[in-house]
């Protein structure tokens with residue numbers, strides 16, 4: 666019989682296990698989100714992924730996820746102030762998510778005060794992505810309820826500090842702390858909980874699943890990669906993103922792009938690079954599907970947990986088995 670592992674995070678999220686399937690652009694398709702939440706942890710939907718990458722109207726997409734799970738799932742709000750139009754759209758999306766009953770929000774970048782205001786008004790919680798004490802303090806001052814501690818082993822945008830350094834820096838913040846980065850299996854999960862984290866957020870492990878509808882070549886690249894094959898590049902979004910190293914791998918952008926990224930229009934330049942990357946990724950996926958072998962794998966983002974991943978299984982099974990493997994964690998009492 667399944668049990669509940671209680672931490673401050675599970676109390677906040679209303680889930681059985683202190684495990685988050687993190688938001689992933691463009692990998693968070695609705696089937697993955699619902700499957701991961703069905704396993705007893707919390708999956709976070711990514712609205713840009715849902716609408717742009719997977720073609721859903723936001724409300725219809727949320728309804729579709731809800732048709733596949735009656736468990737809670739959360740919402741990722743990237744709130745970096747690139748331009749007012751983007752923030753206005755995100756604000757409308759948050760309202761829709763709240764209307765649809767979502768109560769767990771993860772903010773990334775930017776100042777989360779206005780998100781906290783909306784979410785707290787209906788009894789929800791906001792966790793904020795941070796990479797060090799400076800950003801953690803800003804998040805706390807802006808009213809967040811928990812911190813996602815992104816470390817130097819994470820997939821996607823990565824931090825500079827190890828999970829041990831992060832807990833050392835943030836343990837006295839009096840907020841629940843989630844370890845994001847490098848957790849692929851039971852050993853790293855129990856390690857993080859033993860260090861004092863209230864939960865973990867995993868990304869890379871959930872790409873190599875039956876329900877993630879990314880290309881088979883991406884999944885295979887994750888399964889075949891070892892920790893040493895992971896590096897980072899600024900070529901996807903203008904800031905370091907961890908990727909699987911390939912023949913064509915380059916860390917830095919061209920001289921011209923670097924100049925644009927450090928100038929007055931750096932936010933615009935980052936948006937532009939992200940759009941180009943999206944189209945490149947889309948064309949790689951189409952080419953992978955057509956040819957059965959990758960044209961180029963340079964844009965496969967993944968973290969150092971690849972070393973622990975050797976198969977593709979159901980996201981529900983991953984969640985359930987990891988949750989059931991937890992022994993003797995502290996409770997929120």
Ligand SMILES: Cc1cc2nc3c(=O)[nH]c(=O)nc-3n(C[C@H](O)[C@H](O)[C@H](O)COP(=O)(O)O)c2cc1C
Pocket residue numbers: 686687688689690691692711741771773794815818819820821822845846847848849866867868869870966967968969970
């Ligand atoms: C391909 C990919 C895309 C990601 N996109 C996002 C995103 O849009 N928003 C976000 O907050 N985190 C994003 N992340 C970070 C994950 O939610 C999670 O924190 C991270 O993957 C944890 O590290 P792990 O990959 O070692 O498990 C992404 C990660 C990956 C691998």
